[in-house]
Amino acid sequence: MALTHFRNPAIIGLSLVILVTLAGAFSLLSGSVEISAYDLLSVINATDSSIEHSVITQIRWPRTLAALIVGGLLGYSGVLMQVLLRNPLADPYILGVSGGASVAALLCMLLGISGLLLSLAAFLGALISMLLVYGLARGHETWTPTRLLLTGVVIAAGWGAVISLLLAIGPATSLHSMLFWLMGDLSGAMPHLSIHALVLLLLVSGGIFIAPQLDILARGFQQAAVLGINVAKFRLGIYLMASLATALAVTLAGPIGFVGLVVPHMVRLVLGSQHRHLLPVSTVVGAALLTIADTLARTIIAPSQLPVGVLTAFIGVPLFLFLLYRGTGERK
């Protein structure tokens, strides 16, 4: 594949802006209340008190923004996890961050806690899981990707068992909301989106800043050390950045599958592995993909809503397979 053709930053930037605008507009315009593109423009007028105005500003915009942020966080985190574990099959949840968050969230639901407190608990659960995996994987010697991966997978399995236990003993009345949470769902409360957006922006900027080192780390840890990188310190930094992104995403929307796995792959197939492109582009593509998926999830069988995790899988799987086989076909 001639990867260089796709490297023109102007073309990349322009297509990303168009992609996100279209995804955002699709999300804002779709729903039970009919809204035209003209209504969208009228939002700028803050004194407007029409129904359309409040639907857009109070219902659709927060949800669209949440989808954009969560999708961006997942695409971003997926890229970093894949480099960290030197495994293209890694996704943001592979190390059990979402398991910790889920257990905390389900416990809250069982105790009747909801809203901001539930989000905080989920975030705390994610952090605990993250520290647990890191501490165990480190042990008394340096960690290898395999050791980290196995530790994470085992801890994730442990969380999985706790989740099953909670579902088994939970009252039938809360089962539906628990399952929705576990499948990934954006309909919950969306507190402090501006903070999430800011953190995502900071994470992406930080990622772009260390992009050359990420490129080198992707060639192997020893090779990175040979080329002058303090691998232990650098890996810890990436682990924290990826985990923070995942924890925020899970806190907002529960574990949404496939975005973090599929998006970095798609982008890599088209753009190659240079992280100064890969990281921001995966973030934006993840944001757009999740926004589209979420819009479909809440409109496809309206007035009922599907969990968005189901839709990301339906979109992600065929899209990924298509790109994968097209890619290998051209290489020969």
Added chain:
Amino acid sequence: MNVLDLQQVSFGVADKTLLSDLSLSVKEGQRWAVLGRNGVGKTSLLHSIAGLHPIDHGSINLLGNNLQQLSRREIAQRVGVLLQQQEQSFPALVRDLVEMGRHPHLTSWQAANTQDKQAVDQAISELALNGLEDRDIQTLSGGEQRRVEIATVFAQTPRLYLLDEPINHLDIAYQVDILQRLKEKSELAKTAVIMVLHDINMAAQFCDQCLLLFGEDSYLAGSSDALLTPSNLEKLYQQKFMQTEINGQPMFLPII
């Protein structure tokens, strides 16, 4: 000036000591061949010198600096390492990979200057990679991948080359070409080369110094002319050798 000084260095893997009390001085312009059987510690020795593998005792001095006082970056500015095996899990363009060799010389996000570009261009042409620059590494053959890895080390322009089986996977023309280029680099650019080789005759032809690792803590270090003898080689490999001479060049053949 000595490029490298090892004083009574001991190291091992897990609980097994591989080498103890190794002392060695490597001077500018020297080319060392490290010879020995599998598992005797050749790779661990290169890794120790590169600071990738901790030593248990002794000291390593690199161009007058204690290795332990140098950061990874400072080591990388002085030492270029060709690892025995590299796993290419992710796609990357050949030119981008060779440019990574300049990383230790650049500060964060500093654009490559003319000197950097020149080093990269030269490395690409030295390894005959022109025309492959825009190819994905994962689509190249084993030998081509090896040449890209060597080009990365060449682009790094180190004072000390540590090469672990540099001519593996390469056809004989590239083997000779690369060893010849390393000879020129060591003679012209005040650099030293230490390489692990399994080809005794290539070692005899291109390396003026030899380090023979016999295992069980015993070693011999010195000029190739003195050390490369059928009796030493027999002790080294537990295999009988005969020596002959072609155009004044010693040749060693295993007696089968």
